[in-house]
Amino acid sequence: MAICLVCAHPALLQCSGCHRVAYCSQEHQRAAWDKHKRLCKILQKIERGEPSPDPKSYCGLCGKTEGPLRTTDCCGKTVCDDYEKYVMFTFSYNSCSRNHDRYTRCHYHHNERSHGGGDWKTCSECRGGYEPELTTWYATNRFNFLDDIHPNPPTFTPKYCKKCGKVVKKIEDSGSSLPDGSVLCNACM
Ligand SMILES: [Zn+2]
Ligand SMILES: [Zn+2]
Ligand SMILES: [Zn+2]
Ligand SMILES: [Zn+2]
Ligand SMILES: [Zn+2]
Ligand SMILES: [Zn+2]
DSSP: OOBOTTTOSBOOEEOTTTSSOEESSHHHHHHHHHHHHHHHHHHHHHHHTOOOOOGGGSOTTTOOOSSOEEEOTTTOOEEEOOGGGOOTTOOOSOOHHHHHHHHOHHHHHHHOGGGOSSOGGGOHHHHSSSOHHHHHHHHHSTTSOGGGSOSSOOOOOOEEBTTTOOEEOTTTOOOEEOTTSOEEOGGGO
16 A cells, blocks of 8 residues: 555555655645655656666755755765755754654664664664654655655554544644543644
């Protein structure tokens, strides 16, 4: 089953441009589009077997070619050198470098000496520790380089709001856990 690039819940819509990414909803497709549109064009060229730019010449997360670009310490991929774009405490996803460093297992695993190196995708520490929904999100979200998205992430059971029945997605709705194990979404809290 395809997984939404934004929230890690089951995806129903595939990107009709590159066929490489999928989303649960148009809302999440729109949320990712700004950083996917250029990359999508490059992926389409690759898919059609047309000459495509050298991977070192564009950001592997957003496809931007006009730098500044840098190489990640964790996986040696090319990414926008754009930490200065991020404004403290906004928690926005505007910086490609920060997104990869903060929201992927790739960088986390690289920094955690106790994980013993090697590939994060086969690291047992990286597969546990958090709630499965978040573990899955870290392993499959759009801040991973597409070739590195975990092919076989842990599965999780979505939680539904006890009051309105809406699915409560961890990554966008902190919700509230009730003593009986059920949850309420932010709107119903
Ligand atoms: Zn989604
Ligand atoms: Zn696409
Ligand atoms: Zn970028
Ligand atoms: Zn990395
Ligand atoms: Zn690890
Ligand atoms: Zn609710």
